[in-house]
Amino acid sequence: MSLMEIKNLNKSFGGLSAVIDFDFRLEQNELVGLIGPNGAGKTTVFNLITGVYKPDSGIIVFNNKNIAGLPPYVICSLGIARTFQNIRLFNNLTVLDNVKIAAHKDVSYGLFSSILRTPAFFKGEKQIEADALKYLEIFKLDTKRHEIAKNLPYGEQRRLEIARALATKPTMLILDEPAAGMNPQETKGLMNLIEWIRRDFNLSILLIEHDMSLVMGVCERIYVLDYGQIIAEGLPEEIRNNKDVIEAYLGEEVE
Amino acid sequence: MQPILKSKLTRFVGEVLVLVALFTLVQYVITAGLLDQYYQINLTSMCINIILAVSLNLINGFTGQLSLGHAGFMAIGAYASVIMTQMMNQSFVVGILVACAAASIAGFIIGVPTLRLKGDYLAIATLAFGEIIRVVLQNIDAVNGPAGIVGIPKLTTWPWLFGATIITILVVVNLINSSYGRAIVSIREDEIASELMGINTTKYKVLAFVIGAMFAGLAGALYAHYFYIIKPGTFSFLKSFDILVMVVLGGLGSTTGAIIAAMFVTMLTAALQSLPAIRMILYAVILIVVMIYRPQGLMGNKELSRQTLDRIWSGRK
Numbered sequence: 001m002s003l004m005e006i007k008n009l010n011k012s013f014g015g016l017s018a019v020i021d022f023d024f025r026l027e028q029n030e031l032v033g034l035i036g037p038n039g040a041g042k043t044t045v046f047n048l049i050t051g052v053y054k055p056d057s058g059i060i061v062f063n064n065k066n067i068a069g070l071p072p073y074v075i076c077s078l079g080i081a082r083t084f085q086n087i088r089l090f091n092n093l094t095v096l097d098n099v100k101i102a103a104h105k106d107v108s109y110g111l112f113s114s115i116l117r118t119p120a121f122f123k124g125e126k127q128i129e130a131d132a133l134k135y136l137e138i139f140k141l142d143t144k145r146h147e148i149a150k151n152l153p154y155g156e157q158r159r160l161e162i163a164r165a166l167a168t169k170p171t172m173l174i175l176d177e178p179a180a181g182m183n184p185q186e187t188k189g190l191m192n193l194i195e196w197i198r199r200d201f202n203l204s205i206l207l208i209e210h211d212m213s214l215v216m217g218v219c220e221r222i223y224v225l226d227y228g229q230i231i232a233e234g235l236p237e238e239i240r241n242n243k244d245v246i247e248a249y250l251g252e253e254v255e
Numbered sequence: 256m257q258p259i260l261k262s263k264l265t266r267f268v269g270e271v272l273v274l275v276a277l278f279t280l281v282q283y284v285i286t287a288g289l290l291d292q293y294y295q296i297n298l299t300s301m302c303i304n305i306i307l308a309v310s311l312n313l314i315n316g317f318t319g320q321l322s323l324g325h326a327g328f329m330a331i332g333a334y335a336s337v338i339m340t341q342m343m344n345q346s347f348v349v350g351i352l353v354a355c356a357a358a359s360i361a362g363f364i365i366g367v368p369t370l371r372l373k374g375d376y377l378a379i380a381t382l383a384f385g386e387i388i389r390v391v392l393q394n395i396d397a398v399n400g401p402a403g404i405v406g407i408p409k410l411t412t413w414p415w416l417f418g419a420t421i422i423t424i425l426v427v428v429n430l431i432n433s434s435y436g437r438a439i440v441s442i443r444e445d446e447i448a449s450e451l452m453g454i455n456t457t458k459y460k461v462l463a464f465v466i467g468a469m470f471a472g473l474a475g476a477l478y479a480h481y482f483y484i485i486k487p488g489t490f491s492f493l494k495s496f497d498i499l500v501m502v503v504l505g506g507l508g509s510t511t512g513a514i515i516a517a518m519f520v521t522m523l524t525a526a527l528q529s530l531p532a533i534r535m536i537l538y539a540v541i542l543i544v545v546m547i548y549r550p551q552g553l554m555g556n557k558e559l560s561r562q563t564l565d566r567i568w569s570g571r572k
Contacts, residue, residue, distance in 0.1 A: 050451055076453035090444035092556065093437075100434070101441045105453030107434040111462075114433030115426050121433065128434060168453050 001064075003028050003172060003204050004049075009058035009068075011048055018044040020228040022058070026172070031198055031205045033219035035212075035239075037248060041228040042208045043085055046176055049206075050082050051075040062172070077105050081170035083161045085177045085208075091150040095141055095160055098149050099132040102167035132167060138197075139163040155186055159193075166197065172204045173197075179211045187211055191218050216240065224248070278417050285413055293525075299481050301521040302416040303474045306423045308501040308517040309510055310470035313427050315499070316507035316556075317436070318463040319443025320370060321378040324385030325471050325498045328358045330392060330490035332472025333479040337404050340480065347410040351419075351476045358472020359465045361388070366464035370457065385495055392487040403486025404479075411481040419477060423470050428510055430466070439463050443508070504545055506552025511559040516552070 002025045009022040018041045026032055034042050047053045049060060051072035060068040067075050081102075090098050109124040136142040139159040144152065149160060158178060165173060178194070179187045191214055198205055209215045215222065216236045224232040224239060226248040232239055239245055281298070284290045290298070307325060314322045335357035336350035345353075369380040393401045430436050441449040442456050450456045479485045501520050505512030523541070527534035545552070557563075 052447065052451070071455075072447075072450040073453050073455045076451055082451060084448070088445050088448040090441050090448065092444060093440065097437055097440075101437045101449070101454070102452045104434045104438045104441075109434075111430075111435055114435055115429045117429060124434070164452065 001028075002026060002061075003030075003063065005061045006049075007059050007061075009045070009048060009060065010056045011044060011053060012056060018228050019048065019055075022225075022228075022230060024223060024230075026204050026206060029198070029202065029204055031194070031207065031218055031220050033207045033209060033215045033222040033236075034225060035209065035215055035222060036225035040225040042225055043176060044228075045225070046082060046174055046206075046208065049075075050080060050174065073105070076168055076170075079169070079171040080174065081165035081168045081172075082174035083158075083165050083176055083178060085180065087157050087161055089149040089157060089161060089164070091148075093149060094145065095136065095147050095149055095152065096129075096132055096145040098160060099135050099164050099167045100128050102164045103128050103131055105168065135163045135167050138166075139193075154181060158182070158190075162193075162197075166201060170203065172206065175205065175207045175209075177208055177210060179209055179214050182211075184213075187214055190214070194218055274421065278414075281417070282413055297521060297525045298413075299411065299416060299477075300525075301518055302420045303478050303481075304498075304501060304517040304521050305420050305514050306470055306474040306477070307498045308505065308513040309423050309427050310467045310474070311498050312502045312505070312507070312510060312513040313430075313439075313463050314467040315502055316509065316513070317431055317443060318439050318460055320460055320464070321374060322381040322464070322467070323378050323492065323495050323499065324365070324381035324383075324388075325467070326490040326492065326494035327385030327388035328362060328468040328471035329475035329478065329494070330388055330485075330487065331361050332358045332475025333485045333490070334392060334398060334404075334475075335472070336476035337407055337479050337485060338398070340410065341404065341407055347415070347480065350410075350480070351415075351473060354472045354476035355469045356472075358475070359469040361472075362465040362468025363461065366461045366468075370460040370464060382492055382495070385490075385492055389487045389490055392490075401487060403484055403488075405484045407479055407483055407485065409481060409483065411477045416477060419473055423473070424510065424514070426466070426470075431510070435459070435462075440508075500542060504542065504552055506554035506556060508556035509552065509554035509558055511557070512552055512554030515554065 004024070004026040006022060006024040009019055010017070011019040022045060034045065036042050044053065048055050051067070051070050051074070054069045058068060059066050062078060062080065065078065067078060090101060107124060108127065109118070109120040113121045133142055133145070136145055139162065141156060141160055141163060144156070149157065152160060162175070162178065175194070179190055182190060194205065194207070195218060197203060207215070207219060219236060222234065222236055222239045223230055224245045231244045231248060232242045234242070285295065307329065311322065311325045314320055332354035336354035339345040339350040339353045340347060365381070365384045369377060369384065372380055392398060398404055431440070438449070438454045439459050441452070441454060442459060446456055501516040502513055504520065505514070505516030523538070524534070527537060
């Protein structure tokens with residue numbers, strides 16, 4: 001039984017078909033890559049899965065439930081978390097608060113509890129804080145917990161975004177170009193980190209990336225998207241040698 | 256653990272004592288007749304303005320939804336409470352409760368459709384709704400239309416004002432410093448990211464709007480039962496702008512700022528009462544100067560909290 005199965009997903013903006021008959025599946029604990037040239041529709045696929053856009057047609061089955069067209073916060077509560085291509089942190093809030101916000105959907109105390117400051121409030125807050133710190137420690141951000149998010153260096157902002165996504169306790173994590181703007185050394189660190197969180201949190205991961213070394217290095221299976229359509233699917237080795245893919249995308253990467 | 260708990264308790268008792276002292280002092284000054292009518296009126300305006308500014312700041316400053324209809328909710332509270340106390344012979348408590356309920360229901364009805372809009376569009380929609388409330392009141396004969404209601408009993412006393420102001424501030428501060436408050440602030444920061452982190456943004460926008468409207472209704476009830484007369488014209492969009500000015504002056508997203516700005520604006524208005532011509536000019540000049548030199552408002556989004564006071568106290572900066 002696949003964790004996620006997408007069938008015949010379609011989305012067009014006006015006259016432009018951004019995603020055409022997109023089929024996809026993700027197994028439990030798998031790490032799959034989605035690649036393609038700029039404008040191929042990768043981020044649109046992510047936005048369809050996470051509910052930012054509503055699909056025109058097609059189904060997205062996640063844990064035996066069709067989630068196509070549900071609002072983003074419901075999809076998040078079902079266990080799908082994501083990061084963004086252009087970082088979207090809560091800029092003026094502290095690092096700690098950024099992660100705490102992700103824990104809100106499981107808040108243990110009620111609205112009146114917080115206004116009246118009942119013992120349930122203090123107990124719940126303590127738990128949220130401890131949880132948030134746990135995630136910050138994993139990403140080595142715990143010493144910066146009181147810093148304002150926008151003041152962090154770029155790489156740390158990327159890490160904070162992943163920490164925040166994990167704090168929603170997902171079963172599936174979607175990473176939109178996590179290595180964008182990183183140097184090779186940082187990319188390598190990120191690769192190890194992705195591998196590690198997958199094992200440690202028992203996650204299934206879907207990854208969009210331009211950095212071929214990252215994609216080929218960590219992904220178990222790869223989908224290639226071009227003009228909104230899947231043109232190839234398979235193991236990294238197969239993709240590397242696929243004629244269509246080379247033509248569409250990897251032309252200069254492979255000799 | 257024990258000493259921490261103890262110091263927290265001492266602190267809490269200390270704060271309560273300060274509030275009680277403040278309350279008793281003013282109460283004594285009033286009953287002893289040391290505070291003349293003029294200062295009493297200003298004190299009342301100040302409390303009402305604090306309630307209005309703090310509650311509008313919850314909507315505009317913390318949730319980031321630009322609302323220009325706050326006077327409309329104040330009008331609903333004022334009329335609802337007067338209908339209860341004057342026309343139906345109910346007690347002031349009932350009047351206040353009905354005012355809060357009516358204003359929050361109005362907030363809900365207006366909030367659900369308009370909060371789908373963003374930025375300028377929301378501002379215009381709320382502005383229009385505020386005006387609609389005023390025009391509707393103007394055309395209801397049962398409340399005397401444009402002439403308004405006169406002869407309202409003066410039931411708003413210092414204990415009511417003090418209690419209402421403290422409760423407003425406490426509710427807003429406690430709400431903001433909780434998981435619900437963080438959810439609300441995350442909407443201001445990035446609505447899409449907030450929604451994708453599992454937060455039902457529509458629900459929390461409406462929640463903030465309803466709570467804000469409720470306190471505006473409370474302010475309206477206090478206002479009506481102090482100033483003897485209410486008429487629809489009092490609650491025009493100019494009143495909404497007045498409140499907005501306080502919030503912007505104090506700093507969007509700072510309750511401390513809203514309180515300070517509300518006090519400052521009230522005192523300024525009072526001080527310049529004899530010079531009506533200069534008053535509006537000076538008012539405008541102050542706003543322009545603040546916007547040029549401190550566009551984030553007096554307090555920015557900072558709060559004057561116990562922690563800050565402690566830091567200043569212990570000289571650690």
